[in-house]
Amino acid sequence: MCSSPPPGDDEDIPQSISAGQSVGLSDSQEPASSSEVTNHANPSVLRGEVAKAQRLAQRAKLNPYQIEAVENFAKASSLARDVQLFIEICATGNKLDAIVTAAPPFTVSPGLLENIKSYATAVLLSPRLSAYEGSIPCGHVYAIILQQGVYIPVNLEHNAHAKRVVHSEIQEELTQARSRIKKVIKLSIHDSVEASDTIYDLASCIVAHTQCKVTVPLCARLALLRKIYISSSKYWDLVDERLLLIRNKAQKDEKKISRAFERILEADQATYGDRTTYTITNNNDMWQQSIDLVIAGQDDSA
Numbered sequence: 001m002c003s004s005p006p007p008g009d010d011e012d013i014p015q016s017i018s019a020g021q022s023v024g025l026s027d028s029q030e031p032a033s034s035s036e037v038t039n040h041a042n043p044s045v046l047r048g049e050v051a052k053a054q055r056l057a058q059r060a061k062l063n064p065y066q067i068e069a070v071e072n073f074a075k076a077s078s079l080a081r082d083v084q085l086f087i088e089i090c091a092t093g094n095k096l097d098a099i100v101t102a103a104p105p106f107t108v109s110p111g112l113l114e115n116i117k118s119y120a121t122a123v124l125l126s127p128r129l130s131a132y133e134g135s136i137p138c139g140h141v142y143a144i145i146l147q148q149g150v151y152i153p154v155n156l157e158h159n160a161h162a163k164r165v166v167h168s169e170i171q172e173e174l175t176q177a178r179s180r181i182k183k184v185i186k187l188s189i190h191d192s193v194e195a196s197d198t199i200y201d202l203a204s205c206i207v208a209h210t211q212c213k214v215t216v217p218l219c220a221r222l223a224l225l226r227k228i229y230i231s232s233s234k235y236w237d238l239v240d241e242r243l244l245l246i247r248n249k250a251q252k253d254e255k256k257i258s259r260a261f262e263r264i265l266e267a268d269q270a271t272y273g274d275r276t277t278y279t280i281t282n283n284n285d286m287w288q289q290s291i292d293l294v295i296a297g298q299d300d301s302a
Helices: 034-039 043-059 064-075 078-102 110-124 135-148 160-188 199-207 216-227 235-249 254-271 286-301
Strands: none
Touching: 043 064, 110 135, 110 160, 110 286, 135 160, 135 286, 160 199, 160 216, 160 235, 199 216, 199 254, 216 235, 216 254, 235 254
16 A cells, blocks of 8 residues: 655645635745636646637638637636636627627518508408507508517517517508598499499498408498598598497497497498398408407407
């Protein structure tokens, strides 16, 4: 058996310490620096760690300059590594700030614009819509877009600029859709009421090239729009006033409101065209119903 060496004067001092550890030095002594601790590390262990770092860097396909930086990082003291990492974090933050600053202003993508057009038409054709002008239809379209979550920018609700751009595009599409509907209603009224388009023909023309279908509630709503049609720019204001009057008279009772629209539809069928030439089937339009549910939900929470 080999005998252990005789104890020396510094037998109570640990042979290896990590950076920052205290060994109870006197006031006249200073602790070893991080670089000094690293320099006293086992050379063979250090070489192994450096070789391992080289392999990982090569596997990550770093360039020669980066591989050399990795080697130096592996050889550096703990404090030096912390400082280097902090510098890199600050530099990365500066680059990200530059990217955000240089980013072009938000614009509505083609996919989002297509959805806005589709939802704008569906909202205006919904029998649950309480007003055609103002912020109400815009709010419904915006709520549907958020619910669907398709083609919208990240954190749209917290991006004031993007939100303003989207609202502006919605308002523009609602204006265009109202104009198209009003134009089709005008064209459906001929000099002779008998020769005028039936409500079914009017509805079919309006829902063409959309996801909406001809239903009894839709025809009833269009009958109201045709009943009070005028060429004046105040047309949609008059429509909103009539809708409010119907709701107030019915005391917001849905059944009474439905009966009021049924009577309006019957009067339109008796006035325009030959009602014996068509039949309005109450199609199960699931897509329009999903739009109506969002509108109803917003109205209930208002």
